Amino acid sequence: MCEHPQCRSKATARAPKSPANRTEFYWFCQQHAAQYNKEWNFFEGMSEDAAKAHAAADMYGHRPTWGFASGSSARRAAQNASKDFKDGFVDPFNLFGDGPPPGQERAQREAEDPNAGMGRLQKRALETLNLDPKADKSAIRRRYAELVRQYHPDSNGGDRSMEELLQKVVEAYQILKSCGMG
Structure with missing residues (x-):
């Protein structure tokens, strides 16, 4: 039954009894729950500073937080950032457009150094x-x-002294072939 005085409707909605204790509820019918919600002020009884602190804590879900200690590396990064924009951070995805277009880093590296890839x-x-x-x-x-x-014995008159070199050549070609170079 609805807990509103003189109401005999079925209770279908719950409403917290107070901001301090949000685990105890009143049970109201839909009409009285809407009326209760309109009149209820969550911040009633709180000082202005406490209300502001509660509203600020909503930003991080009222979980405990702490400041990061500014170690020497953080200070150094901040100093670098103030000196030169590019030294302050790493842009691995080229978001700021200083490097080559995405996907062409490898081609540019290989053009500069063929052994790079x-x-x-x-x-x-x-x-x-x-x-x-x-x-x-x-x-x-x-x-x-x-x-x-x-190096093949059939083409060099049956000389088997080059057989080891032949094996190395075949292995090298297989390696290059497996990576798409051969």
Whole structure:
């Protein structure tokens, strides 16, 4: 039953009894709940400072907060930021447009240094084939075929002394082929 005096309607809505105790409720019918809500002032009885503090705490959900200690690295970053805008932070996603367009960083690095996009195995494989890092697929295939003819026992009169070199050439070509270079 509705807790409003002289009301016999079914209670369907609850309303807190006070701001200090929000776990105890009045049960009202819909009409009296709306009336109670219009008249109820959450900040009633609070000082102005307490009301402002409560409203400010709404910003972070009334959870405990604490200030970050400004260590030496934070001070250094702030000093750098005040000296030069670019030194104050890192822009890995190029949001401020100082670097190359997204997706072209790698192409720019590789244009400056052909070895930049290669792993250790790829570099070693190119060294084994005695090729330049800028070599294209056809140059790699030609060099591979040339070295296989040179080191293969069938083409050098049955001399098996070059068999180890042949294995290294085949392994190097397989490495380059697996990464799309061969």
